[in-house]
Structures are given as C-alpha cells and as structure tokens.
C-alpha cells in the first residue's frame with residue numbers, strides 16, 4: 001500500500017510548561033483534504049510550524065511519505081514538497097505581484113547569479129508563475145504593487161507562492177480570515193479546482209468553508225486532539241459540540 005502523505009506520531013510542543021501541541025497522532029492519506037479546527041490557542045498554527053519545520057518538537061515524529069522529516073530544516077522539507085501559507089501576511093509589499101511569485105520560484109531553483117539576469121530569460125519559471133496566477137485570475141494584476149492590492153487578493157497571492165513550490169502537501173493557515181463573503185466564495189472554488197494529487201491540510205475558522213473543502217476534520221483544543229473523522233462523525237461528536245461548536249453559537 002502507498003505510504004500516507006503525512007503521519008504525526010505523538011507530536012508535542014511545549015513552551016515553558018504550556019503544552020501548545022500535546023501528543024497529537026494523525027494520519028493523512030495522499031490526496032486527502034483535511035480540516036483542522038479548534039478555538040483560538042488550540043495549537044493549530046503550532047502544529048503547522050512543527051510539520052513544516054519552523055519549530056522543532058519537544059517530542060514525537062513527523063513522517064512524510066514514509067520519510068522521517070522531524071529533524072530536517074524547513075528548506076529541505078519544502079524541497080520534499082511540504083509548503084505552507086502563513087496566518088499573517090508574508091509578502092513583499094513594495095514588489096509587484098509577479099515579482100513576488102517569481103522571487104519565490106527562483107528561491108527554489110537555487111541558481112547562482114539569478115538576480116543578474118533578465119527575468120524573461122527564466123522562461124520556465126515565468127510560465128509557471130503565469131499559469132498559477134491565471135488559475136487565480138490574478139494575471140491581469142501582475143504589475144500591481146502588492147501594497148496596493150486588496151487584502152483578499154493578497155491572501156490569494158500567498159497561496160500562489162505556496163503552489164509555486166510544487167507541493168505534495170499544502171498547509172493553509174486560515175486562508176479566508178478577513179475575506180469578504182464574495183472573496184471567500186471565489187477562493188473556495190479555486191481551491192476546489194487544485195490538482196487533486198495535492199494533499200491539503202486546512203486550518204479554518206469558518207466552519208462552512210471547512211466542511212465545504214475537506215472530507216475529514218480534526219478538532220484540537222488546548223493542544224490535544226479531541227476528535228478526528230469525517231464530517232458526519234465530527235458534527236455528531238458530543239465532545240466537539242460541547243467544546244467547539246457550542247462556543248461558536
């Protein structure tokens with residue numbers, strides 16, 4: 001049988017006595033779309049930081065397609081196909097949309113003297129950037145400074161940056177936070193169109209979006225995995241209703 005895309009084994013992160021992520025074990029199949037929900041401070045972002053390597057765990061393991069990546073630095077995990085977006089804007093505001101995407105693409109190629117050549121000579125990267133921006137209906141906005149984009153458009157560019165890395169596993173941290181209803185709908189339909197081979201872990205505060213985009217959901221609270229299962233199981237789970245859904249009403 002094929003290896004799962006991601007296996008977390010007893011993953012734990014302690015910050016000076018606070019168990020931000022507390023022995024979380026989880027298995028995500030290749031191509032699965034999986035939601036992570038839970039109240040503020042539940043450990044969702046910390047979990048992402050552990051998966052992508054921005055933090056190292058106090059205990060436990062992260063296994064990506066059968067390979068233990070727990071001790072690998074972030075850039076090596078990106079090379080293996082683990083990409084993430086940030087809850088907070090991570091773009092270069094004084095550069096254009098296209099420049100931001102090309103820079104991300106070039107960063108991956110690790111070519112020497114890349115800045116001394118005209119960007120157009122990197123046809124491959126340029127075409128790739130163009131394809132992704134077209135998918136997001138952003139190609140017409142390529143020459144706009146990121147600073148001058150709407151917040152919703154900036155969030156979409158962040159996903160473009162993560163996609164340029166050809167991820168096998170894409171980690172999206174609250175991508176619809178702060179978006180209007182219309183922007184959220186557009187964004188949701190774009191995500192649904194992404195290559196189904198890409199495994200997606202989605203932290204989402206909007207339950208409608210989480211249920212629409214993912215088949216399985218994991219609920220965290222105070223660092224602990226409270227429940228994990230398909231949407232019906234999660235909706236029917238008493239603990240989830242009390243602990244999470246209850247606080248939402």
Ligand SMILES: Nc1ncnc2c1ncn2[C@@H]1O[C@H](COP(=O)(O)OP(=O)(O)O)[C@@H](O)[C@H]1O
Pocket residue numbers: 015018020038039040041042043044045046047
């Ligand atoms: N770098 C850090 N240092 C100390 N405590 C942190 C750090 N990052 C997160 N925390 C704490 O860990 C807990 C989980 O935070 P976080 O993962 O951001 O939760 P979520 O994304 O679910 O809102 C919170 O109590 C938060 O204050």
Ligand SMILES: [Mg+2]
Pocket residue numbers: 044045046087
């Ligand atoms: Mg968070």
